[in-house]
Amino acid sequence: MKNRLRVLRAERAWSQQDLAERLGVSRQSVNAIETGRYDPSLPLAFRIADVFGLKIEDVFANPSREDAQ
Amino acid sequence: MRSATPAARRYLRRFFPVMLAYCGALFFSTWAIRAWEPQGATLVALAVLPALPILGVLLVIGLYIHEEADEYLRRRAVSGMMVGLGTMLSFFTVWGFLEDAGVVGHIPAYWTFVVWCVGWGVAEIAQSLRDRRELAGGGR
Numbered sequence: 609m610k611n612r613l614r615v616l617r618a619e620r621a622w623s624q625q626d627l628a629e630r631l632g633v634s635r636q637s638v639n640a641i642e643t644g645r646y647d648p649s650l651p652l653a654f655r656i657a658d659v660f661g662l663k664i665e666d667v668f669a670n671p672s673r674e675d676a677q
Numbered sequence: 678m679r680s681a682t683p684a685a686r687r688y689l690r691r692f693f694p695v696m697l698a699y700c701g702a703l704f705f706s707t708w709a710i711r712a713w714e715p716q717g718a719t720l721v722a723l724a725v726l727p728a729l730p731i732l733g734v735l736l737v738i739g740l741y742i743h744e745e746a747d748e749y750l751r752r753r754a755v756s757g758m759m760v761g762l763g764t765m766l767s768f769f770t771v772w773g774f775l776e777d778a779g780v781v782g783h784i785p786a787y788w789t790f791v792v793w794c795v796g797w798g799v800a801e802i803a804q805s806l807r808d809r810r811e812l813a814g815g816g817r
Contacts, residue, residue: 624812634681636808637749643811646749 610669613642616660630659682750688741695737699730731790753808757800764796765789 617627624642628635631652640646641656648656657664706726709715715723738758745751769789775781 633747634750635812636753637747639808639811640749645811646752649748652748 609647609671610644610674611641612667616667627659631655682745682747684741684744684746687744688737691737691740692734695730695733698733699727702730703727728787753804757797757804760800761793761797765793768792
């Protein structure tokens with residue numbers, strides 16, 4: 609699933625480790641999500657959005673809408 | 678399995694005593710069966726003794742999967758276990774037919790656990806190396 613994690617991190621000057629600590633997950637998890645190798649569960653996706661103070665759809669691209677485009 | 682998470686640390690703290698118990702049970706069982714040449718229930722009990730810590734290992738692994746709060750690491754571990762399962766089933770399916778044809782000898786059933794562990798271990802190493810490469814690649 610495409611997402612804006614890298615951009616959002618860069619805007620806040622957060623490293624993957626910083627984000628991982630804020631989320632309470634490993635850096636491998638953040639990396640896997642950021643690179644699209646792993647789609648987070650809905651609770652984790654909401655947590656990620658909360659950490660950035662955004663709505664979930666502002667962080668993650670809706671796959672069904674991507675397919676339609 | 679990385680030791681970074683609390684669940685992984687608990688896994689290691691549980692795993693090593695159980696493996697130590699396995700070594701002790703295997704040594705004692707082998708020695709006792711040869712030395713005492715027991716029969717009946719005693720023989721059954723002594724023969725089963727080394728299997729109990731192995732069942733304990735399975736319990737320890739199950740607890741890790743249950744307790745691991747990092748969902749990506751949990752998924753990674755389960756993926757590795759599935760590779761181990763596939764390796765085990767493939768190996769013993771092929772071996773079984775070869776054995777029926779008289780091409781190879783018999784393998785004791787407890788080797789299924791060993792083959793599963795080998796498959797899981799190889800998958801775990803491959804996934805760890807991939808993660809390490811990805812982490813080294815950027816995203817600091």
